[in-house]
Amino acid sequence: MAGPAEASARKRASDEPHPTGDERFSLIDKALRKARFQQDQLIEVLHAAQEVFGYLSDEVLLYVARALRLPRSRVYGVATFYHLFTREPLGEHSCSVCTGTACFVKGADAIIDALRREHGVGPGETTEDKRFSLTTTRCIGACSLAPLVVIDDDVLGHLTVEEAVKRVAAMLDAEPTPAEVP
Amino acid sequence: MAAPIDLDDVVKAEREARSRFVKRALVCTSTACVTAGALPVRDQISKTIHDAERPDICVVSTGCPGMCSRGPLVRVEERGDQTTIYTHVDEDGAGDIARDHLLTGKPVDNVPTMAPDLPFFTRQVRVVLETAGRIDPDRLEDYVGEGGYRALARVITEMAPEQVVEEILLSRLRGRGGAGYPTGRKWALLAEAEGDPKYLVANGDEGDPGAFMDRTIMDSDPHRVIEGMAIAAYATGATKGYAYVRAEYPLAIERMERAIRAAKRAKLLGRNVLGTTFSFDLEVRVGAGAFVCGEETALMASIEGRRGLPVLRPPYPTEKGLWGQPTMINNVETLANVPAILNHGHEWFANLGTETSSGTKVFALAGSLEDTGLIEVPMGITLRELVFDLAGGIANGREFKAAQTGGPSGGCIPARFLDTPVDYEHLRDLGSIMGSGGMVVMDDTVKMPEVARFYMEFCRDESCGKCAPCRVGTEKMYAFLDRICRGVGRARDLAHLESLCRTVRATSLCGLGQSAPNPVFSTLEHFRDEYLDLLVEEEEVNGATA
Numbered sequence: 001m002a003g004p005a006e007a008s009a010r011k012r013a014s015d016e017p018h019p020t021g022d023e024r025f026s027l028i029d030k031a032l033r034k035a036r037f038q039q040d041q042l043i044e045v046l047h048a049a050q051e052v053f054g055y056l057s058d059e060v061l062l063y064v065a066r067a068l069r070l071p072r073s074r075v076y077g078v079a080t081f082y083h084l085f086t087r088e089p090l091g092e093h094s095c096s097v098c099t100g101t102a103c104f105v106k107g108a109d110a111i112i113d114a115l116r117r118e119h120g121v122g123p124g125e126t127t128e129d130k131r132f133s134l135t136t137t138r139c140i141g142a143c144s145l146a147p148l149v150v151i152d153d154d155v156l157g158h159l160t161v162e163e164a165v166k167r168v169a170a171m172l173d174a175e176p177t178p179a180e181v182p
Numbered sequence: 183m184a185a186p187i188d189l190d191d192v193v194k195a196e197r198e199a200r201s202r203f204v205k206r207a208l209v210c211t212s213t214a215c216v217t218a219g220a221l222p223v224r225d226q227i228s229k230t231i232h233d234a235e236r237p238d239i240c241v242v243s244t245g246c247p248g249m250c251s252r253g254p255l256v257r258v259e260e261r262g263d264q265t266t267i268y269t270h271v272d273e274d275g276a277g278d279i280a281r282d283h284l285l286t287g288k289p290v291d292n293v294p295t296m297a298p299d300l301p302f303f304t305r306q307v308r309v310v311l312e313t314a315g316r317i318d319p320d321r322l323e324d325y326v327g328e329g330g331y332r333a334l335a336r337v338i339t340e341m342a343p344e345q346v347v348e349e350i351l352l353s354r355l356r357g358r359g360g361a362g363y364p365t366g367r368k369w370a371l372l373a374e375a376e377g378d379p380k381y382l383v384a385n386g387d388e389g390d391p392g393a394f395m396d397r398t399i400m401d402s403d404p405h406r407v408i409e410g411m412a413i414a415a416y417a418t419g420a421t422k423g424y425a426y427v428r429a430e431y432p433l434a435i436e437r438m439e440r441a442i443r444a445a446k447r448a449k450l451l452g453r454n455v456l457g458t459t460f461s462f463d464l465e466v467r468v469g470a471g472a473f474v475c476g477e478e479t480a481l482m483a484s485i486e487g488r489r490g491l492p493v494l495r496p497p498y499p500t501e502k503g504l505w506g507q508p509t510m511i512n513n514v515e516t517l518a519n520v521p522a523i524l525n526h527g528h529e530w531f532a533n534l535g536t537e538t539s540s541g542t543k544v545f546a547l548a549g550s551l552e553d554t555g556l557i558e559v560p561m562g563i564t565l566r567e568l569v570f571d572l573a574g575g576i577a578n579g580r581e582f583k584a585a586q587t588g589g590p591s592g593g594c595i596p597a598r599f600l601d602t603p604v605d606y607e608h609l610r611d612l613g614s615i616m617g618s619g620g621m622v623v624m625d626d627t628v629k630m631p632e633v634a635r636f637y638m639e640f641c642r643d644e645s646c647g648k649c650a651p652c653r654v655g656t657e658k659m660y661a662f663l664d665r666i667c668r669g670v671g672r673a674r675d676l677a678h679l680e681s682l683c684r685t686v687r688a689t690s691l692c693g694l695g696q697s698a699p700n701p702v703f704s705t706l707e708h709f710r711d712e713y714l715d716l717l718v719e720e721e722e723v724n725g726a727t728a
Contacts, residue, residue, distance in 0.1 A: 010419035016323030040421065040487040042487035042488075043467075043469075043470050044467075044468060046470070074488070075332035077488075079490050081472065081489040082471050082489065082490070083470070083472060084430075084471035085471075085473035093347035099391075101391045101548070101549075101620070102392045102549055102554075102622055102634050104391075105548075105622060106549075106627060137430065138391050138430075138644075139391035139394075140213075140431075141213055141430065142213050142250070142394070143215050143250075143392055143546065143549075143622075145217055145218060145250070145251075145253075146548065146549075156217075157217050157219040
């Protein structure tokens with residue numbers, strides 16, 4: 001018998017509110033339908049869920065487990081095995097420094113050290129005010145432009161340490177803090 | 183149901199369309215050029231041409247022509263084979279190129295150009311990359327117009343599956359993912375395997391940092407991979423295929439998916455391909471950031487939606503693979519070689535390259551080189567030619583120190599072996615491997631023990647944790663390397679490191695652990711002095727820590 005989560009994901013009409021009370025789940029439902037509820041598409045569904053929520057909370061994992069009728073251990077296992085899935089919310093902005101071989105040769109470490117000094121967070125950490133996360137990635141395959149840094153969704157190549165620090169600062173300044181919004 | 187595509191009609195239509203254009207602007211929209219700002223450049227050119235109402239000028243978004251270090255690249259082709267390649271194009275430059283060169287025929291002199299006859303281009307032999315950089319990867323018709331899908335059409339109507347396997351065997355094509363297993367033999371194994379369904383997987387989990395061959399092939403010419411897969415499926419009896427692409431390559435994923443949809447609409451994939459009894463379904467599966475998933479048993483676990491943990495072989499995937507069924511895993515570049523082999527014959531292919539390594543190899547050149555990017559050369563070319571002729575030598579006037587091939591599973595080749603031919607056997611004899619084709623060149627500022635530490639850190643992070651030799655061993659090897667690099671290592675740390683490297687190599691479950699010590703072995707073999715210089719005497723350490 002299909003569980004209530006699966007039934008809801010399959011049948012609910014588009015104008016009905018989502019039973020969880022959070023409309024973002026309807027985007028996971030869409031991914032589930034695209035995957036035709038096949039259990040082997042768990043990774044695809046988790047990618048979609050992380051895209052929507054920014055990270056994979058317990059609630060999201062349980063929802064996916066029920067919808068795909070998979071053991072919770074299996075969903076948790078997959079979510080924690082792969083590097084691209086995160087169980088913690090990231091900051092509002094993120095900077096991901098590529099640490100592939102070409103970027104290593106071209107000084108990615110110095111960029112990470114400079115950002116660490118500037119913002120007080122190391123790779124995989126988020127500042128206390130939740131505004132900024134520093135992460136690393138292993139090669140995005142554009143090695144000719146090394147060293148590479150991904151600031152939010154912008155990929156920037158041939159960065160010097162100073163430029164990287166400046167670009168991150170500009171990103172954090174670009175958006176007014178909530179107090180300044182009229 | 184739509185009728186199958188008529189390849190001849192498309193070729194004719196493409197040729198006619200092409201003859202109407204007096205000029206074509208080819209803008210590279212592969213990953214590196216997009217990163218460097220190619221999309222606004224293309225839009226600027228398109229808009230200018232569109233506003234000027236000039237249907238005789240066409241703007242094409244192409245895949246990668248190779249010279250990534252000088253991107254964004256815009257190539258202007260005029261009637262009479264006049265070609266200009268603009269480099270480092272920005273939006274202003276794009277406006278100038280469109281207005282002056284394309285509309286009025288006056289070449290632009292304030293945007294840098296490069297000659298189309300640089301050794302970087304002329305020394306290449308492009309088989310896999312034949313149409314990359316010349317066609318729009320998002321248009322099936324572009325690929326068909328260049329002779330695409332012709333091999334598939336001929337194979338499924340005129341050849342028996344055994345003949346196709348025989349052709350690949352005779353071509354002596356070997357796996358381009360690194361290990362170099364004869365592709366024809368693998369195909370024969372799947373063809374002979376009992377079981378229904380049989381699966382075919384294209385391994386596009388190019389996790390080796392510094393390598394971007396497969397990414398480029400998929401984002402620049404996805405239909406070539408699809409055609410290669412369809413031919414492989416016909417030859418082996420596979421009915422379902424997966425293209426497994428790492429999630430770090432969004433553009434490759436998008437273009438592969440779009441190409442598969444177009445091929446299905448044209449009846450080049452799906453049920454009854456081109457109206458024959460041959461059926462082959464294909465879909466893309468996306469990774470989620472795990473280097474170990476390049477290992478074939480781990481990759482299959484990932485396709486099944488599980489943790490990517492490797493298992494012992496045998497049984498090999500061709501006996502027992504995805505969902506327990508016979509499965510064959512070929513690298514993306516291997517499959518992309520297939521259409522050309524069927525078009526030109528096995529003799530042509532076997533005559534390229536060397537005795538043991540036939541054909542060409544795509545290399546991703548990166549690191550301290552004047553020019554970096556993607557090239558395809560015949561097997562057997564020397565490292566010296568690659569580094570100094572094609573890539574223009576070492577950047578910033580520095581000295582060549584080492585070329586790293588094979589990534590975390592490979593090794594570093596020092597200057598005294600620059601004249602070694604690059605093929606599977608010679609690289610192995612030097613303590614490195616061909617690997618998938620990543621080549622990172624290092625200049626004399628790079629410290630080799632730090633390179634070894636870098637790769638060991640990578641392997642430590644990527645170890646899946648299933649077997650103890652790799653899980654614990656990579657951690658301990660990293661610790662020894664870190665001590666040595668920080669200048670607090672002693673002679674016995676080095677001795678322990680070497681002994682541990684031998685143990686991990688001999689006892690790990692899968693290729694990740696077995697090859698993780700390779701960068702240490704190879705840097706120790708060729709650059710041992712650098713390690714010895716970093717070691718401290720026992721007394722010094724005792725004094726410092728007392």
